[in-house]
Amino acid sequence: MVNNGFRTVETTRGPFDPGGQPDLETGQPLQLGFFGWNVRAGMMASKAVLTDEARLADYWVWERSSKLIKLAEEIGFDYQVPFGRWIGGGGATNFNGAALDFLASAAATAPITEKMGVISTAHITYGFHPLHIAKFGATIDHISNGRWGLNIVSGYQAQERAAFGRLDPLDHDEAYDMAEEFVVLMKHLWHEKERFNFEGDYYQSYGAIVAPGPSRSPRPVLMNAGGSPKGIDFAVRNVDVVFTLAPSLEGYRDKVAQIRDLSTKYNRKVKIATMSWALIEATDELAAERLAWYQDEVDLEAVYGYYQALAGIDTFGAGDSSAKGDDYEGYPGLPREFVETFALGMTSPRLCGSPETVAEKIRALHEVGIESLFINFSDPQKGLHQMQDDVLPILRKMGIRN
Numbered sequence: 001m002v003n004n005g006f007r008t009v010e011t012t013r014g015p016f017d018p019g020g021q022p023d024l025e026t027g028q029p030l031q032l033g034f035f036g037w038n039v040r041a042g043m044m045a046s047k048a049v050l051t052d053e054a055r056l057a058d059y060w061v062w063e064r065s066s067k068l069i070k071l072a073e074e075i076g077f078d079y080q081v082p083f084g085r086w087i088g089g090g091g092a093t094n095f096n097g098a099a100l101d102f103l104a105s106a107a108a109t110a111p112i113t114e115k116m117g118v119i120s121t122a123h124i125t126y127g128f129h130p131l132h133i134a135k136f137g138a139t140i141d142h143i144s145n146g147r148w149g150l151n152i153v154s155g156y157q158a159q160e161r162a163a164f165g166r167l168d169p170l171d172h173d174e175a176y177d178m179a180e181e182f183v184v185l186m187k188h189l190w191h192e193k194e195r196f197n198f199e200g201d202y203y204q205s206y207g208a209i210v211a212p213g214p215s216r217s218p219r220p221v222l223m224n225a226g227g228s229p230k231g232i233d234f235a236v237r238n239v240d241v242v243f244t245l246a247p248s249l250e251g252y253r254d255k256v257a258q259i260r261d262l263s264t265k266y267n268r269k270v271k272i273a274t275m276s277w278a279l280i281e282a283t284d285e286l287a288a289e290r291l292a293w294y295q296d297e298v299d300l301e302a303v304y305g306y307y308q309a310l311a312g313i314d315t316f317g318a319g320d321s322s323a324k325g326d327d328y329e330g331y332p333g334l335p336r337e338f339v340e341t342f343a344l345g346m347t348s349p350r351l352c353g354s355p356e357t358v359a360e361k362i363r364a365l366h367e368v369g370i371e372s373l374f375i376n377f378s379d380p381q382k383g384l385h386q387m388q389d390d391v392l393p394i395l396r397k398m399g400i401r402n
């Protein structure tokens with residue numbers, strides 16, 4: 001207890017929504033996010049990207065990514081969502097081995113856009129104090145006139161934690177308890193008009209204030225990317241968008257039901273988002289041909305690099321990667337299933353096929369309860385134009401987009 005004359009706030013755990021939750025409606029039945037634009041080769045670990053690196057791998061270079069983001073907004077995408085990655089998987093493609101920062105880049109995307117939400121990702125357990133993020137966020141929210149949002153990820157990779165000097169193991173569930181306190185303190189910082197004290201188990205703050213506060217009322221949008229029961233519980237208790245994955249439509253249906261039950265229990269409104277990987281061609285046959293080429297050229301070393309980094313984590317719903325597999329192509333313990341689901345699309349639903357097929361796949365996801373779909377394109381320049389010319393008109397006819 002510090003006797004500094006400031007009030008100590010009582011609430012240190014969620015659910016906590018002073019002033020309520022932000023309104024997330026954009027008028028679109030299915031919201032769209034332009035995903036993973038900031039990372040080399042996005043969600044495609046294939047040596048095929050080396051045939052045209054500027055287009056298929058290094059679209060993150062600002063000269064290109066800034067144009068892609070503007071194009072995504074023009075087409076009607078509701079958000080830009082970066083992928084939060086500090087260290088790549090290596091291999092011949094240097095997969096994900098370059099990334100524009102996923103927190104600061106929202107500030108750069110704000111003045112080049114007018115309507116779309118600009119999202120940052122922060123790994124909260126790597127050492128930020130909530131005051132850092134509350135201040136950065138309030139600033140980007142000002143610059144963007146209330147369009148900033150934060151994707152909170154707990155931070156799970158041992159090699160990334162090590163890069164931040166953290167060699168101690170982090171208990172999975174405790175990371176979410178920390179995250180909850182982190183979020184509650186941020187919400188206080190965005191809400192309180194006077195300096196205050198906060199005394200939690202993981203975070204303390206004495207006499208802090210964030211002025212100016214965020215532009216958006218009551219506060220910026222918060223999202224969590226995760227999938228475990230503890231992660232989902234955390235998300236429904238504390239954030240506004242639950243960004244998750246499932247291995248099948250059935251799996252999504254179950255997850256949506258679980259999230260809806262929890263949101264009734266906690267009396268909170270959340271939107272359900274997922275990510276996807278798109279490969280769109282004029283016909284299904286052409287898309288299948290290109291997919292086969294990407295598959296033939298899979299960068300196994302990069303996939304293996306990722307696999308080892310994910311050891312012990314059921315990160316993307318592909319199963320615990322410490323469960324040893326079958327020495328795929330001479331890589332010790334590498335499960336075939338991991339290669340097949342991870343290399344192209346990082347285990348997310350594949351939007352692969354003709355515009356009609358892709359639109360049907362999107363409709364199927366929407367029908368099982370997905371309200372926001374974040375898309376990483378195998379070829380973003382081409383993919384955004386295909387969305388504009390071919391896929392969005394079908395989605396409009398389906399009543400999924402206005």
Ligand SMILES: Cc1cc2nc3c(=O)[nH]c(=O)nc-3n(C[C@H](O)[C@H](O)[C@H](O)COP(=O)(O)O)c2cc1C
Nearest residue numbers: 083084153154156225226227228231243244245315
């Ligand atoms: C859809 C989705 C997107 C994710 N995006 C990121 C990301 O951009 N950066 C990151 O470090 N982790 C990301 N993660 C990993 C999660 O933040 C989390 O650490 C991981 O899923 C383990 O938590 P869990 O056991 O609750 O699922 C993502 C997970 C999911 C399911």
